[in-house]
Amino acid sequence: MENIAVTKHIFTGVILAGGQARRMGGQDKGLIELAGSPMVQYVLDAISPQVGHVIINANRNQEIYAHYGCPIIADEFEGFCGPLAGMASSLRSVTSPYMVTAPCDSPFIPKDLVQRLYLQLLHEEAEISVAHNGERLQPVFTLMKTTLLDSILEFLGKDERKIDKWFELHKLAITDFSDCPDTFININTQDDLSVVESRLKASI
Numbered sequence: 001m002e003n004i005a006v007t008k009h010i011f012t013g014v015i016l017a018g019g020q021a022r023r024m025g026g027q028d029k030g031l032i033e034l035a036g037s038p039m040v041q042y043v044l045d046a047i048s049p050q051v052g053h054v055i056i057n058a059n060r061n062q063e064i065y066a067h068y069g070c071p072i073i074a075d076e077f078e079g080f081c082g083p084l085a086g087m088a089s090s091l092r093s094v095t096s097p098y099m100v101t102a103p104c105d106s107p108f109i110p111k112d113l114v115q116r117l118y119l120q121l122l123h124e125e126a127e128i129s130v131a132h133n134g135e136r137l138q139p140v141f142t143l144m145k146t147t148l149l150d151s152i153l154e155f156l157g158k159d160e161r162k163i164d165k166w167f168e169l170h171k172l173a174i175t176d177f178s179d180c181p182d183t184f185i186n187i188n189t190q191d192d193l194s195v196v197e198s199r200l201k202a203s204i
C-alpha cells in the first residue's frame with residue numbers, strides 16, 4: 001500500500017489490559033513478567049511511536065500502571081463486559097479523531113500497525129478498520145473514529161456485548177495482516193508464556 005505522510009497526533013492508542021485473565025489464574029496479565037519486562041511494556045514500546053497519546057485501560061493495579069506516565073482508565077461498566085466495554089470507557093477520554101486499540105498480551109505488534117489500519121480505513125471510506133490474520137478478524141486490533149462513542153454506548157446499553165455484532169452496524173474496513181501473523185500471537189496461558197519467553201530469549 002502507498003506510503004502517505006500521516007501525523008501520528010490524530011491517533012490515540014489504547015492498550016486493553018482490563019480483562020480477568022482467567023486462563024492465567026486471574027492474574028493481572030499486563031503486569032506479568034515476560035523475559036524480564038511486564039507484558040504491557042512490549043505493547044507500549046510498539047504503540048507509543050505510532051500515536052500521539054497512549055491510554056492504558058486497566059481495572060486493577062491502576063497505581064502500578066500509572067508508572068508508565070499515561071492516563072489509566074477503568075471500565076465504567078460492572079462485571080468485566082469484555083473489550084468493547086474497555087473501548088467505550090477509554091473512548092470518553094480520547095480527544096484525537098481516531099482511537100486505535102491493541103491487547104496487553106500481544107508482544108509482537110508491528111511498527112506499521114496503525115498506519116496500515118488507517119490507510120485501509122481511508123481507502124474504503126470506513127468508520128472502523130479491523131485487523132484480519134487471513135483466517136478471521138482480530139477485533140482487539142481496531143482503529144475507529146472517535147465519533148463512534150455514542151454508538152458503542154447505545155449498543156452496550158442494550159446489554160449487547162459482542163464486538164463483531166457492533167462492527168456490523170458500521171462501515172467496516174478489513175485490514176489484511178496475513179503477511180505478519182506474529183502480530184496476533186497472544187499470551188493466554190502459562191504455556192503460551194513459556195513458549196513466547198523462549199522465543200524472545202533465543203532472539204536476544
Ligand SMILES: Nc1nc2c(ncn2[C@@H]2O[C@H](COP(=O)(O)OP(=O)(O)OP(=O)(O)O)[C@@H](O)[C@H]2O)c(=O)[nH]1
Pocket residue numbers: 016017018019020021022023024029057058075079080081082083085086087102103104105140186187188
Ligand atoms: N477493559 C476490558 N478489557 C477486557 C475485558 N475482557 C477482556 N479484555 C481485554 O481483551 C483482550 C483480549 O482478551 P483475552 O486475551 O481473552 O484476555 P482475558 O479476557 O483477560 O483472559 P481470559 O479470561 O483468560 O479470557 C485483553 O487485552 C484483555 O485485557 C473486559 O471485560 N474489559
Ligand SMILES: [Mg+2]
Pocket residue numbers: 103105186187188
Ligand atoms: Mg488474549
